[in-house]
Structures are given as C-alpha cells and as structure tokens.
Amino acid sequence: MSTQPIHVDLPHKLGKTEARRRIADNIHKLGSFIPGGGAVTHQWQGDRLDLDVGAMGQSVTARIEVEDALIRVHVALPGxxxxxxxxxEAALRAKGSDLLLEDRRK
Known part of the structure; x- marks a missing residue:
C-alpha cells in the first residue's frame, strides 16, 4: 500500500526540554482533532515521539522530532x-504549534 508523506517544521523558542514537556502534556488531545475521532498510541524514543493513529478505518504512522528551536512532524497517510x-498539512502548519506546545501549567 502506498503512502502520502507529509513533513512540517514548526519553529519554537522554548528549547528542547520545554518543547518536549509540552508535547508530552498535550499529546492526549490529538484524537479529538481527528474527524470522527481517533485512537492514538505513542511512545517516546529519546527526543522523538512515535505515533500510531487509528482514523477512518486506517492506521496512520507519525513521528515528531523535538529539536532546540524546531519541531519536525512527519506523517505517512495510507491509501x-x-x-x-x-x-x-495546512492544518498542521496553522494549528500544530498551538496543539502541541500549549502550556498546560498556566
């Protein structure tokens, strides 16, 4: 089955540690942004978050790489x-930083 890749870079000024903390605090919200809902499983591998998203009967794999001033989001859309x-991709560019980097400690 072929996949359509999406790559989005989201700049930030938080530093790697704070950006990673915020992503960890917010990743549970991801399923609510998927039309019809979605089941999300995730696992950290150092500063990389590997995701599997079940949506619309499909399985989508994604990866978020946290860097000092950038978050790299990679998504493989099947079929x-x-x-x-x-x-x-447009939604990720427009809302990705808000979704992933919201500070929930406020």
Missing amino acids: LLGMMAKPI
Missing part, C-alpha cells in the same frame, strides 16, 4: 487518506 494530504 485514500493520501488525498487529504494538502488540507492535513
């Missing part, structure tokens, strides 16, 4: 979900 690559 027909590949047709949604442009709107999903």
